[in-house]
Structures are given as C-alpha cells and as structure tokens.
Amino acid sequence: MVSSPVIEVHDLWFSFNGNPVLKDVNLTIHPRDFLAVIGPNGGGKTTLLKLILGLLEPDRGTVRVFGHSPREAAGSIGYVPQEIGINKGFPISVRDVVLMGRMRGGGGWRRFSRPDKIAARQALERVEMWEYRKRRIGELSGGQRQRVFMARALVGEPKILFLDEPTASVDQKGQTDFYALLKELNENATVVVVSHDLMVLSSYIKSVACVSQQVFFHDAPEITKDMLEMAYHCPVELIAHGVPHRVLPKHSGE
Amino acid sequence: MLEALQFEFMRNALLAGLLASIMCGVIGTFVVVNRIVFISGGIAHAAYGGIGLAFFFGFSYLMGILGFSLLVAAIMAAVSLKTRQRADTIIGVLWAVGMALGVILLDLTPGYNVDLMSYLFGSILTVPTSDLWLMLIIDGLVVLTVSYFYHDLVSLSYDEEFARVRGVPTKILYFLLMAMIALSVVMVIQVVGLILVIALLTIPPYISEKFSGSLLEMMFYSVLLNVFFTTVGLWLSYSFNLTSGASIIMVAATCFFISILLERLRPKRVSI
Numbered sequence: 001m002v003s004s005p006v007i008e009v010h011d012l013w014f015s016f017n018g019n020p021v022l023k024d025v026n027l028t029i030h031p032r033d034f035l036a037v038i039g040p041n042g043g044g045k046t047t048l049l050k051l052i053l054g055l056l057e058p059d060r061g062t063v064r065v066f067g068h069s070p071r072e073a074a075g076s077i078g079y080v081p082q083e084i085g086i087n088k089g090f091p092i093s094v095r096d097v098v099l100m101g102r103m104r105g106g107g108g109w110r111r112f113s114r115p116d117k118i119a120a121r122q123a124l125e126r127v128e129m130w131e132y133r134k135r136r137i138g139e140l141s142g143g144q145r146q147r148v149f150m151a152r153a154l155v156g157e158p159k160i161l162f163l164d165e166p167t168a169s170v171d172q173k174g175q176t177d178f179y180a181l182l183k184e185l186n187e188n189a190t191v192v193v194v195s196h197d198l199m200v201l202s203s204y205i206k207s208v209a210c211v212s213q214q215v216f217f218h219d220a221p222e223i224t225k226d227m228l229e230m231a232y233h234c235p236v237e238l239i240a241h242g243v244p245h246r247v248l249p250k251h252s253g254e
Numbered sequence: 255m256l257e258a259l260q261f262e263f264m265r266n267a268l269l270a271g272l273l274a275s276i277m278c279g280v281i282g283t284f285v286v287v288n289r290i291v292f293i294s295g296g297i298a299h300a301a302y303g304g305i306g307l308a309f310f311f312g313f314s315y316l317m318g319i320l321g322f323s324l325l326v327a328a329i330m331a332a333v334s335l336k337t338r339q340r341a342d343t344i345i346g347v348l349w350a351v352g353m354a355l356g357v358i359l360l361d362l363t364p365g366y367n368v369d370l371m372s373y374l375f376g377s378i379l380t381v382p383t384s385d386l387w388l389m390l391i392i393d394g395l396v397v398l399t400v401s402y403f404y405h406d407l408v409s410l411s412y413d414e415e416f417a418r419v420r421g422v423p424t425k426i427l428y429f430l431l432m433a434m435i436a437l438s439v440v441m442v443i444q445v446v447g448l449i450l451v452i453a454l455l456t457i458p459p460y461i462s463e464k465f466s467g468s469l470l471e472m473m474f475y476s477v478l479l480n481v482f483f484t485t486v487g488l489w490l491s492y493s494f495n496l497t498s499g500a501s502i503i504m505v506a507a508t509c510f511f512i513s514i515l516l517e518r519l520r521p522k523r524v525s526i
C-alpha cells in the first residue's frame with residue numbers, strides 16, 4: 001500500500017509505576033485496515049489503545065493519527081470503550097449518550113443542532129436501538145448498552161474506529177450482527193479491535209497485532225500457532241510460575 | 255408560619271434557605287454523580303483553616319475562607335487526578351490539617367473567639383441582608399457557568415475518557431467544578447453551617463437521581479427538594495424552638511430514609 005498511514009506509532013515506551021508495560025513499539029496502520037489487537041491479559045493491549053487515543057502519555061516515542069497528535073485528530077476518531085457497567089445509575093437517556101459523540105472541543109452555549117440530532121437518529125437506527133432512545137442507559141442490558149456505545153462512536157462519522165473488547169457482554173447472535181456491522185463500516189473506515197475472541201474475529205480481520213510488552217504486527221488475516229500461544233498460554237503459565245518471562249524468545253517471521 | 259414572616263430575620267432566613275437550595279441543588283448533582291462527596295466534605299472542613307488565617311493575620315474573613323478553600327480545592331483536585339490510589343487518604347489528611355490549623359490560629363489570636371458550633375451548624379436566623387445579595391450573585395455565577403458548560407460537564411461526569419477523546423478539556427473542567435464547589439460551600443457555610451452544606455449537597459440529588467431522566471432534571475428536583483427541606487425545617491424550628499440547621503437536616507434525612515424504603519418496596523427493573 002502506498003497511501004499515507006492512518007496511524008504511526010514510533011519507538012514508543014510506556015511504564016506504569018516503574019514497571020514496563022510497552023517496550024519499543026513500532027506500528028503502522030493503513031487506511032481501511034481491519035486490525036485485531038490480541039495478546040495476554042496485562043500484556044498492554046488496552047494501554048496501547050489508550051496511548052493511540054491520547055488518553056495516556058508515552059514515556060518515550062510518538063503517536064501520530066492522520067499525521068497529527070491524537071488530540072488534534074479527535075474529530076476523526078470513534079471510540080467504543082470496554083463495557084464494564086460504569087455509572088449505571090447515571091440519569092441520562094440513550095439518545096443523550098449518543099449525542100455525546102457529536103461533541104467537539106469544549107465550552108460554548110452548546111445545544112445540539114438539527115444535524116446532530118439527525119445523525120444521532122441514524123446511528124441509533126443502524127445499531128437497532130432507536131426505539132430505546134428515551135430509556136435510561138442503566139435500564140439496558142450489557143449487550144444493548146454496548147450497541148449504544150457503538151452508536152455514540154459512529155455518530156461523529158469517524159474515519160477510524162477503536163473498539164476495546166466490544167463483544168465481552170454480547171451473546172452469540174449479537175456478536176455475529178456486531179461484526180457484520182463492523183465489516184460494513186470497514187468499507188469506509190479503519191477499524192481497530194482489541195479482543196480475546198480470535199475465532200470470531202478471524203473471518204473479518206485483515207491484519208493482526210500481538211501485544212505482550214512488545215508488539216508484533218502481521219499484515220495478513222491469519223492467526224498463527226505462535227499467536228495463539230501468545231494469546232492464551234502465557235497468562236496460564238504466568239500464574240503457574242508467578243514469574244514473568246518471555247514467551248517467544250524469537251518471533252517467527254521477524 | 256405566616257405570622258413568623260413579619261419578622262425580618264425569618265424572611266431573611268427563608269430567602270437564605272432558598273438561595274442555598276439553588277446552589278446546593280445544582281452543585282450537589284455534580285458532587286453525587288461524580289462521587290466526590292468526600293472531597294466536598296474535605297473542602298468544607300479544611301476551609302476552617304481559612305477562618306483561622308483571616309483572624310490571625312487580620313484580613314477579611316471572607317477573603318480568608320474563600321482564598322483558602324479555593325487553594326485546598328485545587329490541591330485536592332490535583333491529588334485526585336494524579337495519585338488516584340491513595341487520593342482519599344490524602345484528602346482526609348488535608349481535611350484534618352485544615353481544621354486543626356484553623357483552631358490553633360484562633361487560639362493564638364488574642365481577643366477573638368469564633369464559635370466552632372456556629373461554623374458547624376451555621377446561624378441561618380441571623381443572616382444580614384448584605385449576605386443575601388452576595389449569595390444571589392454567587393448563585394447567578396454558578397448557574398451561568400453550569401449552563402455554559404452543561405454538555406461538557408455532563409460528558410465529563412458520565413464518561414471522562416470518552417469526553418477526553420472528543421476533545422473536551424476535562425482537566426480544566428474538573429478544576430472548574432472543584433472551584434465551584436469551594437465557592438458554593440464557602441458561601442453556604444456562613445449561612446447554614448458546614449454540616450447542613452453536606453446534607454443539602456448530597457440528600458436531594460441522591461433522592462432525585464432515581465426518577466430523573468437527565469442531569470438537568472436532577473438539578474431541578476434537587477433544588478425543589480432543598481427548598482422544601484429548608485422551609486419545613488425552618489417552620490419546625492420556629493414552632494418547636496429547635497436549632498434551625500439541625501431541624502432542616504432531620505427533615506431531609508426523614509425523606510432520605512423514606513426514599514430508600516420506597517426503593518426497596520418497588521419491584522426491581524430488569525438490568526443485567
């Protein structure tokens with residue numbers, strides 16, 4: 001591909017409380033890629049996502065989104081966070097949650113405009129949640145809430161969409177619909193999904209990044225034995241021995 | 255109650271209650287949904303240090319308490335943003351140190367003897383008209399600021415990370431929110447006392463959160479509940495010759511427990 005990259009991560013290092021989380025990460029994501037980010041728990045998947053979104057600051061290195069800092073690129077980024085049931089008692093309607101995705105910058109006597117409301121309706125219809133628009137967000141099931149968060153990400157018409165464990169609380173049928181929708185969106189936008197769900201993902205993705213302190217990028221929709229090992233075996237062994245270790249001394253194909 | 259209105263002090267008390275109700279209903283809504291009741295309590299208590307400083311160094315009481323509580327609020331905001339893990343402990347320490355500083359400085363100030371009880375429970379029956387004007391101005395400022403930043407504050411309160419991704423300046427807004435808490439707490443303390451501030455900030459938003467569809471509604475119902483609590487409390491205090499602040503709190507507390515009871519009795523809605 002010769003088109004200019006959507007995301008460029010260069011020589012990125014990040015540590016938390018003195019413990020290294022990510023080391024020497026280099027990653028380039030091209031337009032209309034469908035990237036799965038996999039790896040063991042605690043391997044740094046979510047951290048990498050938050051660094052790219054600008055929610056965390058790297059110790060070293062740079063993150064560029066469309067050639068700008070994540071903050072400057074905010075308008076073209078859509079973000080679906082992990083559904084962990086935060087703030088369920090919060091008095092806010094489904095529609096107002098989605099409208100949040102139309103916010104740009106802060107301040108002003110901002111009232112949402114007609115185009116904002118139309119976009120919110122379209123986004124909610126797209127995830128089949130329009131009939132729930134007046135319900136309080138806390139009354140929905142985990143899967144329904146996840147679809148609302150999806151609508152909130154879509155309403156800003158993002159050129160790149162980040163999803164963190166999007167199907168953790170969605171049933172089987174819901175997952176299939178969800179990924180079908182992602183595939184459809186992928187025709188115009190770049191999609192980055194953090195997930196454990198390798199099997200579901202494998203039929204949709206175009207490339208894979210394995211994150212376990214370091215990042216290994218595979219520009220192909222295949223999941224190798226090494227990657228499976230990385231995603232599933234490592235945590236088990238970590239618990240067994242209680243000592244961190246390198247899973248793959250030498251990554252095949254690097 | 256009506257014959258009580260012929261007294262200026264009673265009319266002033268009712269007006270003070272009304273103005274405090276607006277402030278506490280609006281700010282309390284953010285305090286409750288952002289789970290910063292502890293910080294608000296910390297600011298309110300530590301503000302006593304400002305009184306000590308003002309009397310010891312001989313500058314205006316209002317400047318002392320306002321300056322000091324804004325400073326404490328800024329420190330607490332910074333601490334809770336930076337070191338999330340033990341933020342509550344550090345806020346507890348500041349809380350205690352602020353109060354102790356105030357008590358010691360007042361001990362060292364010759365001649366002055368500020369009554370700690372009036373700081374804790376206030377003296378709503380002795381509010382001068384000048385204080386009412388000041389409260390009105392601060393009420394206006396708070397309401398204007400909140401309406402200007404309404405959607406930003408809602409998104410910050412609901413999902414801080416998402417708001418940040420959308421480019422909302424959440425850190426600045428968080429400090430602004432803290433400053434507004436300090437401002438309203440200080441203003442209301444003089445009138446109704448520290449304990450009552452906490453009650454008016456927390457009880458009405460807690461009750462109204464259950465049946466509100468948005469933060470705006472929650473603020474509206476909180477203000478109404480506050481007005482109800484202060485008016486009924488004042489009436490009880492007048493009729494039975496009870497301490498006004500404590501009477502208001504007892505009315506609010508009664509409604510608080512009734513609301514919890516009703517919540518228990520109501521069939522639960524499905525939520526996974």
